[in-house]
Amino acid sequence: MPVWQEVSEDSSIDIEVITVAMDVQGFEKPKLYLEKAQSNLATIIDKSNQLGKLYGFKAVPNIYLIGSNRTVDYIELGTFNIREPARRSLVKNWSYGKEFQNSQVEEFEQDIHEKANALFVSGKQLFDSGNTDGAIKIWRKAIEIDPKNYIIRKQIWAIENPNRFYKDKVDYIWQNTQLEKGR
Amino acid sequence: MTNKSSYVKVGDSAPNFCLPSVNGEDVQFSDYSGNKIAMFFWASW
Numbered sequence: 001m002p003v004w005q006e007v008s009e010d011s012s013i014d015i016e017v018i019t020v021a022m023d024v025q026g027f028e029k030p031k032l033y034l035e036k037a038q039s040n041l042a043t044i045i046d047k048s049n050q051l052g053k054l055y056g057f058k059a060v061p062n063i064y065l066i067g068s069n070r071t072v073d074y075i076e077l078g079t080f081n082i083r084e085p086a087r088r089s090l091v092k093n094w095s096y097g098k099e100f101q102n103s104q105v106e107e108f109e110q111d112i113h114e115k116a117n118a119l120f121v122s123g124k125q126l127f128d129s130g131n132t133d134g135a136i137k138i139w140r141k142a143i144e145i146d147p148k149n150y151i152i153r154k155q156i157w158a159i160e161n162p163n164r165f166y167k168d169k170v171d172y173i174w175q176n177t178q179l180e181k182g183r
Numbered sequence: 184m185t186n187k188s189s190y191v192k193v194g195d196s197a198p199n200f201c202l203p204s205v206n207g208e209d210v211q212f213s214d215y216s217g218n219k220i221a222m223f224f225w226a227s228w
Contacts, residue, residue: 004221004223007221014219015218015219015220015221016215016218016219016220016221017220017221017223018210018215018220018221018222018223019222019223019224019225020202020222020223020224020225021205021225021226021227022224022225022226023226023227023228027203027205027207029227029228030205030226030227031205032227033227034205042204042210043204043205044202044203044204044205044210045202045203045204045205046202050200050202051198051200051202051224052224054190054191054198054200055190055191055224056189056190056191057224060224060225060226061223061224061225062223062224063221063222063223063224064191064197064221064222064224065219065220065221065222066197066219066220066221066222067219068216068217068218068219070196070197070216071194071195071196071197072191072192072193072194072195072196072197073193074193075191075192075193091221094219095219
């Protein structure tokens with residue numbers, strides 16, 4: 001949410017941001033979240049999953065970029081990391097009339113995947129030599145640039161929090177709270 | 184059963200809707216026509 005707040009305030013990107021909270025409980029819970037995030041984005045509530053049914057998604061977050069003629073130009077199911085300069089540039093160019101090309105996004109995804117994996121390898125060398133803190137520091141850089149890389153993210157979790165993984169059952173509720181915190 | 188092909192895809196026209204905002208007033212998607220829109224779906228949970 002804070003990132004889309006940033007985008008709406010960026011005068012170099014000419015788009016309207018609408019956020020849709022898919023909260024069956026109504027206004028109160030998303031309102032609290034928005035207040036905490038100090039967001040003034042136009043936010044609507046879809047208590048009955050009306051748009052979820054129309055758009056056909058089963059999870060959030062998702063982003064849909066819609067052109068001025070109401071045509072859907074781009075869909076990303078899952079996290080859309082607009083803090084990434086290349087991705088931000090794509091949105092900026094789209095806002096000024098350039099086509100939002102999926103091939104550019106794919107190239108971009110491949111690029112960040114490769115960068116993250118290179119950092120993973122560097123971290124693995126430190127880990128193998130016994131420098132766990134150094135390894136985790138580098139792996140955190142990797143997931144900063146490639147937030148969807150759960151292979152790297154979960155390696156960190158499992159090393160730092162073995163009780164959440166290896167004692168009794170894997171603690172998926174804890175994993176979700178980690179994701180909410182951006183860890 | 185819902186036909187999967189009826190879901191919104193790239194190139195489709197975004198469907199209109201009227202839903203309440205967090206401030207209580209109704210919002211029509213058509214109110215935004217003419218603008219480029221980033222529609223971000225999320226939840227507090």
